[in-house]
Amino acid sequence: MNLNELESRISMGEALLLDGAVGTQLQRLGVPMDNTAWAAAALVTHPSTVLQMHRMYIDQGVDIITTNTYSSARHNLEPLGLGDQVAELNLRAVHLAMEARERFAQKPLAVAGSISSFGLTASGESERALHRHARARTEISESQAIANLQEQARLLEDAGADLLIAECTGSKILRERVYEACNETALPTWLGFRVRWNDADQCIDTGYSSSDTLDECLDQLASCPVPNGIALFHSTIESIDHALPILTKRFQGTVVVYPEADRADYTARTRNEDEPVLVSTDDFVDAAKRWKSMGAHVIGGCCGIDVDYISAVRNAL
Numbered sequence: 001m002n003l004n005e006l007e008s009r010i011s012m013g014e015a016l017l018l019d020g021a022v023g024t025q026l027q028r029l030g031v032p033m034d035n036t037a038w039a040a041a042a043l044v045t046h047p048s049t050v051l052q053m054h055r056m057y058i059d060q061g062v063d064i065i066t067t068n069t070y071s072s073a074r075h076n077l078e079p080l081g082l083g084d085q086v087a088e089l090n091l092r093a094v095h096l097a098m099e100a101r102e103r104f105a106q107k108p109l110a111v112a113g114s115i116s117s118f119g120l121t122a123s124g125e126s127e128r129a130l131h132r133h134a135r136a137r138t139e140i141s142e143s144q145a146i147a148n149l150q151e152q153a154r155l156l157e158d159a160g161a162d163l164l165i166a167e168c169t170g171s172k173i174l175r176e177r178v179y180e181a182c183n184e185t186a187l188p189t190w191l192g193f194r195v196r197w198n199d200a201d202q203c204i205d206t207g208y209s210s211s212d213t214l215d216e217c218l219d220q221l222a223s224c225p226v227p228n229g230i231a232l233f234h235s236t237i238e239s240i241d242h243a244l245p246i247l248t249k250r251f252q253g254t255v256v257v258y259p260e261a262d263r264a265d266y267t268a269r270t271r272n273e274d275e276p277v278l279v280s281t282d283d284f285v286d287a288a289k290r291w292k293s294m295g296a297h298v299i300g301g302c303c304g305i306d307v308d309y310i311s312a313v314r315n316a317l
């Protein structure tokens with residue numbers, strides 16, 4: 001499916017539905033999360049469950065599904081001894097999404113290839129910046145990181161993804177690397193920002209720990225190829241509420257939002273059922289309606305916002 005088709009529906013005033021969480025939905029389906037390659041290990045151990053996960057979202061009528069490739073770059077697979085399967089597993093991830101589309105979709109559906117900074121740290125960042133359950137690993141060189149991201153972007157393109165989503169929760173330098181790798185392909189790209197409302201300074205910060213504000217990051221975009229879309233992703237509902245007006249004011253392309261559920265167990269081997277649920281499906285539906293009225297074009301879910309949430313919101317947009 002061509003992205004033009006999605007964009008023409010957006011221009012007619014339609015809000016499109018993106019899928020919800022990939023990793024934590026797999027976790028909910030009983031797939032253990034690996035503490036190096038996170039959900040990417042499921043491409044080896046649980047490919048049928050990955051297909052089932054895509055089907056669950058397709059059955060809810062989503063317009064776009066995301067490949068399970070957020071953490072399948074070479075630097076995440078090599079520590080597991082899977083360095084010789086980087087191509088195979090990334091191609092498999094796209095093929096599983098495309099197979100789900102072919103078998104189960106009742107309407108046009110785009111496949112978005114996810115590519116991220118997962119597993120990378122920029123100099124000065126602690127190894128534990130990776131995630132709270134991460135196994136320690138050797139930092140790779142900048143040139144190797146760039147080569148790995150370019151390799152993955154090309155694989156996602158070759159496999160047939162319709163677009164790429166650059167999902168970076170890290171610092172500006174890592175976001176630039178991921179975005180540049182996407183721009184080495186001919187695919188349209190949505191550039192993702194994790195945003196954090198900074199109440200003390202009344203501004204929007206980006207990434208997990210960066211003090212670069214969203215405004216500063218958007219300023220820097222002026223010297224880059226303009227992305228087809230910008231996503232506010234893996235961010236709390238409150239932070240997106242604050243960031244969305246800034247984005248819609250400054251960006252003319254497709255505006256995408258997909259929040260996370262503010263849980264601590266995303267990268268744990270299994271879901272912690274004792275954790276309190278801080279975001280209800282009603283909270284998400286209310287937020288989605290609000291964001292649509294504020295100008296968001298595509299709405300979905302990130303970690304913890306799984307198929308139950310997408311099911312609840314499908315009739316509200």
Ligand SMILES: [Zn+2]
Binds near residue numbers: 233234260303
């Ligand atoms: Zn997430």
